[in-house]
Amino acid sequence: xxxxxxxYLIARLKxxxxxxxxxxxxxxxxxxxxxxxxxxxGLRTLLRNVVYFSERDTxxxxxxxxxxxxxxxxxxxxxxxxxxxVQVADAGSSxxxxxxMLRDIxxxxxxxxxxxxxxxxxxxxxxxxxxxxxxxxxxxxFAGSGRQFCESRDFxxxxxxxxxxxxxxxxxxxxxxxxxxxxxxxxPKVGMVHRKRDRILHPxxxxxxxxxxxxxxxxxxRIDRKxxxxxxxMATMVVFYRNTPNSSPVILRGNxxxxxxRGLVPRADDLPPHPQTQMPLDFPx
Numbered sequence: 001x002x003x004x005x006x007x008y009l010i011a012r013l014k015x016x017x018x019x020x021x022x023x024x025x026x027x028x029x030x031x032x033x034x035x036x037x038x039x040x041x042g043l044r045t046l047l048r049n050v051v052y053f054s055e056r057d058t059x060x061x062x063x064x065x066x067x068x069x070x071x072x073x074x075x076x077x078x079x080x081x082x083x084x085x086v087q088v089a090d091a092g093s094s095x096x097x098x099x100x101m102l103r104d105i106x107x108x109x110x111x112x113x114x115x116x117x118x119x120x121x122x123x124x125x126x127x128x129x130x131x132x133x134x135x136x137x138x139x140x141x142f143a144g145s146g147r148q149f150c151e152s153r154d155f156x157x158x159x160x161x162x163x164x165x166x167x168x169x170x171x172x173x174x175x176x177x178x179x180x181x182x183x184x185x186x187x188p189k190v191g192m193v194h195r196k197r198d199r200i201l202h203p204x205x206x207x208x209x210x211x212x213x214x215x216x217x218x219x220x221x222r223i224d225r226k227x228x229x230x231x232x233x234m235a236t237m238v239v240f241y242r243n244t245p246n247s248s249p250v251i252l253r254g255n256x257x258x259x260x261x262r263g264l265v266p267r268a269d270d271l272p273p274h275p276q277t278q279m280p281l282d283f284p285x
Contacts, residue, residue: 003040004029010047011264017054017241020268031264039219042212046251047264049200049207051192053171055241058141061171061191062098063105066137069167069189070111073135081112082134084127084164088152089119094242095140098170102139118152124159132162138186140170141240144247145232146177153184172238174247194238201235201249216251223261224250239265 008028015023032040053061070080085108088095096117102108103115114131116123118138136156143149149168166186173181174194181188196204201217220228227250229235234247244253244265254263257272 003037004032007032007040007044007047010044014047014050014052015239015265018239018265019242020271021264021266023264028264030262034261035219039215042208042216043251045208045212046200046216046249049198049237050252051172051194051198051238053141053238053240058098058171058240058242059101059105062102062139062169065169065171065189065191066102066106069137069169070106078133078135078165079112081114082131083111084114084116084131084134084136086116086118086124086136086138086156088138088140088149089117093140093148094142094240095138097242098141099139102169118156121159124156125161128159128164129161134162134164135167136160136164137167137169137189140168141172141242142170142238142245143168143173143177143181144234144236144245145174146180149177150180150184153186157184171240174234174236176234192238194236199235199237201229201237205235216249220249220251223255243267 008025011023011028021027032043035043070083073083085099085102087099099115108115114127116127138149138153140149167189168181168186169189171191172194173188173190175196178188178193196202197206199205200207201213201220217229229249230245230247232247235249236245236247238245239248239252244267246267250263252263253266253270254261256270258266258270263270
C-alpha cells in the first residue's frame with residue numbers, strides 16, 4: 001500500500017488539475033495494479049519524467065511569450081494593429097481555445113490586433129491586403145511532429161497578400177516540429193522545446209537504465225503493439241491540463257474506451273462515452 005501511496009502523491013502533485021480524469025487514490029491504484037509489482041518502480045520513474053502544464057502554467061506561459069513577442073515586434077517597427085493571430089481550425093485542435101485564452105488575458109482586441117481562423121480565406125486575404133506588412137502569429141499549446149499544423153499553415157500561405165513575418169506561439173513543441181517550422185521560415189516562440197533525449201522511452205534518451213527502459217517499452221507494446229509509444233513512436237512526455245497529446249506513450253493514456261488497459265491521464269477521445277450521452281434503445285428516430 002505504501003508504494004501505491006507514493007505513486008499517488010507523485011501523480012496528484014503532477015496532474016493536479018487534469019480535466020478528463022481527476023487523479024485520486026482509486027484511479028492511481030487501478031492504473032498501477034494492472035501491472036506486475038516489479039514494474040512499479042519503473043512506472044514511478046516514468047511519472048516523474050512527465051512535463052505537466054496546468055491551466056495556470058499554460059495561461060502564464062502564453063501571455064509571457066506573447067508580451068515578449070509584441071515588445072520585440074514594436075522594436076522592429078511593427079505596430080500591434082499589424083499583428084494577425086491565427087487559430088488552426090483542425091478537428092479536435094486546442095488552438096481556438098488557446099487563442100481565446102490569450103485574447104482575454106492580453107486584451108488583444110483592445111490592442112487592435114486581428115484574430116482569424118485558418119480556414120477564413122476571405123478574412124486572410126482582406127486583412128493581409130489591407131495591412132500589406134506585419135506579423136502572423138499562430139497560437140496553440142503543443143506541436144509534436146508539426147505535420148498537422150504545417151498542412152494548415154501551407155493552406156493559409158496561399159491567401160496571404162503582402163510581406164509578413166510568421167511565428168508559432170506555444171508553451172511547448174517537439175524538436176521535430178521545430179525543423180518543419182524553420183523549413184517554412186516560421187520562428188518558434190515557445191516556452192520549451194521537447195527534445196528526444198528528454199523523453200524517457202525514446203530511443204535517443206538515456207534518462208533511465210536500459211533495463212528499466214526496456215521493461216516500460218515492453219509494457220507499452222502489450223497495451224498497443226503498433227502505437228505503444230504514441231504517434232510515429234515519438235514517446236512525448238508533455239501533458240496539458242486539457243488533454244494528453246496522441247504522441248504520448250499509451251501506458252499513460254490507456255486503450256481506446258479504456259479497455260482492456262486504463263490510463264492515468266487518458267485523452268478525451270480515449271474515454272468511453274458518458275452514459276448520459278448514449279442513445280437509449282427506445283430513443284425516437
